[in-house]
Amino acid sequence: MTVAVVQFGGSNCDRDAVQALAHLGIDADRVWHEDGLPEETDGILLPGGFSYGDYLRAGAMAARSPIMAEVREAAENGMPVLGVCNGAQIGSESGLTAGAFTTNRSARFQCEHVHLRVERADTPWTRAYEQGEVISLPIAHGEGRFEIEADRYEAIQAEDRVLFRYCDAAGNVTESANPNGSTGNVAGVIGDRASVAVLMPHPERATLPDIGGTDGQGVLAGFEA
Template sequence: MSGPRVAVITFPGSLDDRDALRAVRLMGGTPVLVWHRDRDLGGADAVILPGGFSYGDHLRAGAIARFAPVMAAVAEHAERGGPVLGICNGFQILCEAGLLPGALTRNVGLAFVCRRIHVRCETSATVFTSTIAAGEVLPVPVKHGEGRFVADPETLARIEGEGRVVFRYCSPAGHLGGEWNPNGSTNHIAGIANDRGNVVGMMPHPEHAVDPDVGPTGGQPMFESLLQAVPAGV
């Protein structure tokens, strides 16, 4: 394997680290296992914080994981402009760590949702969506109990105004509406980026959607974007 090195961090309670590593390999990258107690990212070019229930989701989802030893290296990597993708619990951790604004709260209706949904890409100006046109609809699964994105009105206006909403929940045809929003998320937000577009967090799971043998492949373009961008020295 010689593709770009993509680290996947395993926290105690991570569930989707194996699928993320597998997705990196299937898409042509070199997966790098990183343990939450590690102090570096193993020389990786990009890093994925996977889904799951790190530290049992105790206190709040992601609240304990943000203090894991490896998170200092993740913050430094993000500061240098290195690509960071937080998926589901990884998104929650990035918000708790202050690397992304806002917070993920309990789903409206309290139900844990686990199903295939659709998201509409809102911007190509991130390292993970550079090959995806704005308006393109991707089929991907969600599975979470705390995925309702919230932020104070000023922060929300800034995220929207700066075009930092990366994905919104939508119909298969790309229309927005409450019936397509699985958790009551503000403005149907499924994923956001930092101001430089190198840190992205999202509740849906692109890493579960890369293998046509087991379901939709809406996750493939995100890995393609990342693997194209990394050698260019993003």
Template sequence: MTVAVVRFGGSNCDRDAVRALEHFGVDAEIAWHEDGLPAEVSGIVLPGGFSYGDYLRAGAMAARSPIMDDVRDAVADGTPLLGVCNGAQIGCEAELTPGAFTTNASARFQCEPASLRVENAETPWTAAYDEGDVVEIPIAHGEGRYELDEAHVEELENEDRVLFTYCDENGEVSPDANPNGSTHAIAGVLGDEEHVAVMMPHPERATLPDLGRTDGQGILKAFA
């Protein structure tokens, strides 16, 4: 069984995701969006990048690619899915997860380390951590501000569907520690089922020891 890393025109983190997964011995391969998913997949990654040049809205056109019908079918059958950065935008646009991602509060592209607090450690994506752990995983986005109305944010929080929030190195959430202005500093959320998740920071860039940080390993180990 293979983890399919979906490549759209404009994806640029697909090979990074494959290499990070292979670090754990996971069989991973790139699936070109026009070809559909492989016949049998054990997981799906929607990687970062700038699919379709971010025209209309980031992720909007990719979410309407025919391969997303395959993705929805696989997810409905229980296949784990992780959307990262542009993949998170695609996941929200495809209504696999709630909310939307909009232009950063700074109105500029930001590429920097980010501290995240683990809010729910009882999911496949966070089982390697303890609730309240602070991990450092880089961000690289111009439209990473997570937006959701207060009523639905309360619903997410009550259902423990918030995976990560932006924080300082001590785990404190504050406007200064929220790099893009996300609602309630949310950095990652679950879909209706815990096998579906999206997050704006890049765990694949914090997995290989040669890159200098490994805090993202626990997230990708969900596919192992």
């Protein structure tokens, strides 16, 4: 498995992602978006950061890079694709998943650890967990609030596309546990295929035992063959 970690102007979590994947024994290389996907690509990670300075809105400009047409085609063909933070914004802007990520309810950048409840345990990104399990990952975003039209939200719930929800330490999905005002406390969703997912929290920052814990390892393990 070779994961292409796509780097845009303003990406700043690409090296973290490569190191975290390497810690799990997964080969990964940074790929500059203008160079396109290498032929040997087996998985794609869209990392966090501030692509193009979040001009227009977060992820909007990177979503229009030519490489994203390749990413969409790869996703449609079943290749595992994961978008994290800014990568989630790029993914939703590209139509990989439903909804959008907008300015936090607080209108401030927020950097803290949060609790997440695993809503599905039958996807590549969650098979290391149990359904209903609570994990802890850090967030670091100013535009992380998941928004979606009411009828589309009902649809993704009916289609079981919610991957993680913000919760308290006991797994209760409450308003006080919602750090950014996301609809339904949604922290991560999957696309048309379970092999495609986006989430706002950073699993790569909770992968190395000495910094940030290891709860994120299971998410990144979704790239393992």
